[in-house]
Amino acid sequence: MEIDPKRYGGKQLLRREIPLSSSLFEQALQQHCFKKIPGIRKEKGHAYCNRCNASDAHLQSIACQKCDQTHLYCRNCIQMGRVSACEQLYEWTGPEPAWPVHTTPCAWNGELTVHQQVAANAIDRAIQLNDRLLIHAVCGAGKTEMLFQGITSALQKGKRVCLATPRADVVRELLPRFREAFPSVAMQALYGGSPDKTGDGQLILATTHQLLRFYQAFDVLIIDEIDAFPYHADSMLHFASDKAKKTACASIFLTATPRKKEKQAIKANTLPHVFVPLRFHGQPLPVPSSKICFGLNKKLKKGNLPKGLLTWLQKRTNPTRQVLLFLPTVALADSLQKDAISALYPFAKKIQSKNPAETLIRTVHAADKEREEKVQAFRNREIAIILTTTILERGVTFPSVDVAVLDAAHDVFDEAALVQIAGRAGRSPADPTGEVVFFHEGRSRAMDQAVKAIQDMNHRASKL
Numbered sequence: 001m002e003i004d005p006k007r008y009g010g011k012q013l014l015r016r017e018i019p020l021s022s023s024l025f026e027q028a029l030q031q032h033c034f035k036k037i038p039g040i041r042k043e044k045g046h047a048y049c050n051r052c053n054a055s056d057a058h059l060q061s062i063a064c065q066k067c068d069q070t071h072l073y074c075r076n077c078i079q080m081g082r083v084s085a086c087e088q089l090y091e092w093t094g095p096e097p098a099w100p101v102h103t104t105p106c107a108w109n110g111e112l113t114v115h116q117q118v119a120a121n122a123i124d125r126a127i128q129l130n131d132r133l134l135i136h137a138v139c140g141a142g143k144t145e146m147l148f149q150g151i152t153s154a155l156q157k158g159k160r161v162c163l164a165t166p167r168a169d170v171v172r173e174l175l176p177r178f179r180e181a182f183p184s185v186a187m188q189a190l191y192g193g194s195p196d197k198t199g200d201g202q203l204i205l206a207t208t209h210q211l212l213r214f215y216q217a218f219d220v221l222i223i224d225e226i227d228a229f230p231y232h233a234d235s236m237l238h239f240a241s242d243k244a245k246k247t248a249c250a251s252i253f254l255t256a257t258p259r260k261k262e263k264q265a266i267k268a269n270t271l272p273h274v275f276v277p278l279r280f281h282g283q284p285l286p287v288p289s290s291k292i293c294f295g296l297n298k299k300l301k302k303g304n305l306p307k308g309l310l311t312w313l314q315k316r317t318n319p320t321r322q323v324l325l326f327l328p329t330v331a332l333a334d335s336l337q338k339d340a341i342s343a344l345y346p347f348a349k350k351i352q353s354k355n356p357a358e359t360l361i362r363t364v365h366a367a368d369k370e371r372e373e374k375v376q377a378f379r380n381r382e383i384a385i386i387l388t389t390t391i392l393e394r395g396v397t398f399p400s401v402d403v404a405v406l407d408a409a410h411d412v413f414d415e416a417a418l419v420q421i422a423g424r425a426g427r428s429p430a431d432p433t434g435e436v437v438f439f440h441e442g443r444s445r446a447m448d449q450a451v452k453a454i455q456d457m458n459h460r461a462s463k464l
């Protein structure tokens with residue numbers, strides 16, 4: 001029978017995720033290529049979802065049209081397709097997939113800085129020894145390039161590697177860079193709505209949600225941006241990433257803004273770690289400045305922009321830098337008045353003079369259907385000023401931008417978010433500085449913590 005173990009190996013799937021004809025699937029079951037696992041299991045009076053491990057409170061009764069019974073289904077992992085008590089998950093138990101051994105898989109021939117190299121060596125060693133390792137590298141340290149050496153070692157041994165991250169934007173940003181670095185390696189990028197769906201690559205780039213479909217699949221699991229929403233606070237995603245690992249598996253965690261849990265583990269030395277304090281171009285991180293705007297919230301709610309923003313735009317040291325303008329909510333971004341936006345046109349024209357002014361300013365948010373196109377257009381400098389929610393706080397690199405945060409004291413801007421947002425500026429060696437301004441009506445603790453964290457990192461870097 002011709003079923004490719006690479007397609008199903010290391011996965012637990014619903015029947016509808018297995019595109020085999022009934023007869024072929026029956027045949028595969030008879031040959032013990034798949035093992036059946038109930039979608040929902042009962043244990044000591046409690047029910048659990050076998051895909052995401054959610055229990056009672058997340059499971060709900062449904063009068064099922066398929067089986068005509070009333071039974072439980074899982075609401076917790078429903079965005080990956082419904083797991084019901086009347087359905088099975090199918091785990092591949094056929095022949096182990098044989099992943100190719102690559103002699104020289106890596107085509108990247110750039111050079112690492114001394115600090116990147118220290119981290120790259122540690123990652124390589126952890127991968128060879130199936131260890132755990134945390135890399136704490138400042139925004140713009142060049143984390144991705146630090147991974148290439150270790151991934152190369154893994155591929156040279158015929159191992160399967162996954163790089164997972166909470167954000168789909170990050171997956172999309174990484175894919176072309178990995179394709180370029182590992183041109184001969186079968187690779188897939190998986191996220192909600194991704195063109196790749198089969199997940200049969202030796203090298204998988206995926207959102208952490210996609211790990212729910214994997215089971216004992218990877219020899220190396222790298223989790224980028226471990227502190228990002230929703231991974232950092234979602235036990236389901238931690239369960240999924242544990243489940244996706246083989247028993248012997250290297251776990252590499254990357255972050256620029258460790259949260260309390262990681263900071264404690266670093267302090268207590270319970271998690272091996274390497275700190276990379278310097279950006280790859282050697283310049284310090286831009287330190288945010290703050291501008292108080294009285295009546296800011298009222299103004300924003302009425303759809304107006306604060307005068308302070310226009311004054312700042314007027315006085316920027318480099319008026320040709322693009323502008324990332326962060327807003328706390330989609331509602332605020334959508335409610336901005338036409339006049340308010342028009343007031344930005346002259347500044348947009350200074351940044352890019354070819355296109356008509358009104359096309360140079362765009363708003364983007366999580367549910368935006370044109371999100372990918374807009375981010376790409378901003379990258380191509382076809383958009384001069386982009387108004388965004390926190391979706392662009394991390395994982396995206398634009399070579400020459402200034403950054404403004406409106407209502408920086410709002411709850412959504414926690415310390416990690418503000419450090420990440422500030423980290424968008426000055427990323428390119430050609431323009432290693434950039435302005436970061438927090439517009440506010442009263443400083444928050446998070447704002448102070450973010451500024452202090454950035455100053456601390458710059459201080460540690462300056463002592464090297």
Ligand SMILES: [Zn+2]
Pocket residue numbers: 049050051052053054074075076077078083
């Ligand atoms: Zn579930």
